[in-house]
Amino acid sequence: MSTANQKITEEIRAQAERLLSSGEVEAFLGYEKGSLPMSVRPFTARKPEDAGRLVWNSFCVLNLANYLPALLKSLEPPRRPGDPPPEGPLPRVAVVATGCWSRNIVVQIRENQVDRDRVTIVGVPSRGMVSAMKVRAAVNGREITAVTEEDHLLLVEGNGFRQEINRWDVVRDNCKTCRHPDPVIHDILIGKKAGQRQVQEPFAQVKDIESKDSARRWQWFAEAFESCIRCYACRNACPLCYCPTCFVDDSRPQWVGKSTDRTDTLLFHLLRAYHCAGRCTDCGSCESACPVGIPMRLLTKKLNMDVLEMYGSEAGMSLDEPLPLTTYDPSDPQGFVLTEREEKGGTR
Amino acid sequence: MSYISKTKNPYRPYPARLDQIKVETEDGNLKTFRIVLEDEREREAWNHNAGQFAMLSLAGKGEIPIGIASSPTEKGHLLFTVNRAGVVTTALHNMREGDRIGVRGPLGNGFPVDTDLKGKNIVIIAGGFAFTTLRATLIYMLENRDNYGKITVIYGARTPGMLLYRDELRAWQARDDVEMHVTIDREAPGWDGLVGFVPTIAGEVAPSPENAAALICGPPIMIKFTMPPLEKVGWTDEQVYLSLENRMKCGIGICGHCSVGPVYVCNDGPVFTRSQVRKLPVEY
Amino acid sequence: MKVLKFDRKGMGKWLARLGEKGNVYVPASSKEGKTAIGWRKLESAEMPPVSPGVPARPVKNFLLPQPEVLFRFSTRPGKEDSFIPREPEPGQVDNIIFGVRPCDARSIMLNAMPYENDPYYQARMEHNIIIGLTCGEPCSTCFCSWTGGSPMGTDGCDLSVTELEGAFMARAITRRGEKLLEEAAGIAVEADHDAVEGLEKMSATAVAGAGSGTAPERALRERDLMELYNAPFWQDLAERCINCGACTFLCPTCYCFDIQDETLHGKGRRIRYQDSCMFPLFTLHASGHNPRGQKVQRVRNRFMHKLKYFPDRFGPLSCVGCGRCVRDCPVNIDIREVMGKLLAL
Amino acid sequence: MGTTSENKWEPKIVAFLCNWCSYAGADLAGVSRFQYPPNIRIIRLPCSGRVSANMILDALRSGADGVLVSGCHPGDCHYISGNLFARRRFALLNNLLEFVGIEPGRVNFSWVSASEGEQFAEVVREVTETVKKLGPSTRLVKNIG
Known part of the structure; x- marks a missing residue:
């Protein structure tokens, strides 16, 4: 048994009990045990x-910030458009948040989806979450009947086998390259802060693709995304996706076809990722939710890299800074503009 | 897959021409389209019940289910009164006489005009543009007048200009074998008929439930408030027929969009008795 | 009943020979690269590796392809042929699908109930030949026996293959299946008495095992619909659901579809493609009214359709117990628990 | 494919032009009789800030061989900063498209003012030349058979 997780679980329970019984919050968003090995439930x-x-364990992969806007709304007294806002403080909610989730909450606050005063953030520094898909691959796709977690090992059992796996080997790629495991905002902190992590090359996967020529990149993209079933688990698992009508559902005009036609599928993924530009914290919820293993995170990761390089911004790091696409700098790079190319005497 | 043509393909629309387009209401949002099937054999073979609907099909825009406003007794053409609301209806409103569309149907069950309703006193209650399939029903009944007892019509719209089929309303009002109560919501200049909401008028008319059936079409709120005055004078759920409108795609009970509990509105309906509807989840 | 016995190599040879009669498809494992439908075309004379449990994607993708072209038409206004629908050209080649688990094969028959009068589905049934593969080792997420199926079931199969002591026993279920077995001449031998007996014993135990699951459809059918509809736990379930459609697209018995027109440069096609009742758009009226506008209504509809509405209409549950939705739900919504809760109510 | 048919192919380029600068620039190019290739199909928008990724991708999906987006020079926006916000979005989109293998040069951006008729013609010449070299667009093009 993982002592680290056990301790965190106990503290989460204690905090939840305290917050709920004192009436400080109406609801406490966390995880409970699931019905399968490696599964937990929001x-x-x-x-x-x-x-x-x-x-609390290493399989808490779905970003809980995803539920926050709707949960807060559900606790408000019902009102029709045009009705005055309700008087007095509204019911509050507590939510468990790791580094990236807390950054998503920051984005939600900046985008007026979440009211800071109504949320108690129970920060948990993340040790990195495990990818169930990697675990399955590590046991060659054999059926797993039980997984026990120790601090640095996973004990995987199945029909006629038992295997030990080094935990870090099966941690999700986004967690491995994460530099901010600690919650950036929190009201309660559980466990000790890990501090900023040094990551050699956080964008290695992106750069690997960028080393290919255009035709090969296209081939990679088309193949990697071919098995998409258009279930929208990636979109719905994403705390940034809260539009009342998604561009996918627009009918006037219809931007994207809805069957698994290749062009439409790729367009969907491009636009979905693009809508997360400057807002994505690389929490990996999309990829973890995907039932067919599509690496859609690489698109957002590429955007994150560009946003960092060009505008020096990482999503959700501060409540005070505007989101990078809601602002501009007169000297933003524009080498991509034909009339501004350096060989034309333009400025970069 | 040669087989598809071997059997009748229920997804295949019949090519048809927009024969005549008439603006029905003062806001211009409702038009009645007279449609003629291009193929003579298909035209002659067409046979529908009052209360059924058809899928109108626009090239590249899609299909929409629309109640058939013409009576089975009006031969040679079909009438559809269409409210401009979504992509397809807007495109339809922009079409001109002579343009081609597709028609797929007739679909659904329709009112049981030749079975359960035969020999009964009939009360037709309609609000706004839900009058369309009831127009079909009324004309059918008037054409087969001996099959029914007393026929009472209560029909209301917001303003005189929002009433459908105004010429026909006048003609029916002049007849003595049908009792017409046409009403508008609020007083309007030049209007000397009834004023008041449909439920109020229904309460004032208080039709007798004896050996009678009521066919009610209108916005849900109208139906909700029309029932208490009817119940007060003894109407039961079995006597009341409603027509449901859910989103539909295939129209033949497969695709699932219109399902309400175990029922497919497109295939099992759209006409249900109120007692049938009561047994369903409120998902319509 | 004739039973043929193949060794692994012979199986591969036979499948390769079938490749001359049609396109042979086998489940694609994740290592073999992904395909849009989750199955790959067999190109060599190899018996594909078969992992326990169901393939990642259901066999319905062959019967309800995404998209299915219903018609083609011209959209050039004024032209004589504008919007005269043309049905797609007939396809000549059959698909021979190998490795279909009994649950998936059964789904073809269940879906054929609502699709009884659908010429496209019926044609796909005609042109997709199913070689079933029984389950010696059911997975922990499998529950076919709860839903009226069996790990040795042959419903929906043209042929059924069972792995027994390192050999493959194949028996024909339909005429089409018999024809395929004729292609095994010189590759397979007729199974001896012992082997046939072993197969029968396996089937008998499986059926006996299936009996222990009781048939929940009967129990659920006897229950009042509104009593189940108003069950209190729907709200808890919906709270966790993220309202994606993973369960419905992976489900072999989710058969709902949408129809849309696509046009480009004067050409048009009317297509249908799998749709999901989990999406709010599924029921949205043009007026803006939405009869299943709330998530709880949609979650409930999915389960009620499988466990109550469909049985009320057609008899069996619209669930074959393949466990894909259990395995792949991002928030671990488990239909077995839902069934348990409804039955215990 | 024979060389004759290749020679006949002329790219179709969709140009999203802002009303105040680039569209006026195109207009000036026209009245000043500056020659430029007839391959562009102009869509006029109030501001380059109005151009969304949806529009650019929709053009590619519909089979445009090239896309040109052109607005006012930074600092000259009729709406003060529309093009400055847009610049960030375009930069990211441009990179993202190249990242997934859309050929550099399919989607182009420029700043052209109302007085730059010659520059507008020059931009169109350059874009047409680039797209011609790339050949017909195939990636992200919808095919309905």
């Missing part, structure tokens, strides 16, 4: 006695 505790159901 769980909203609403009564102090629910607190005992909360758990």
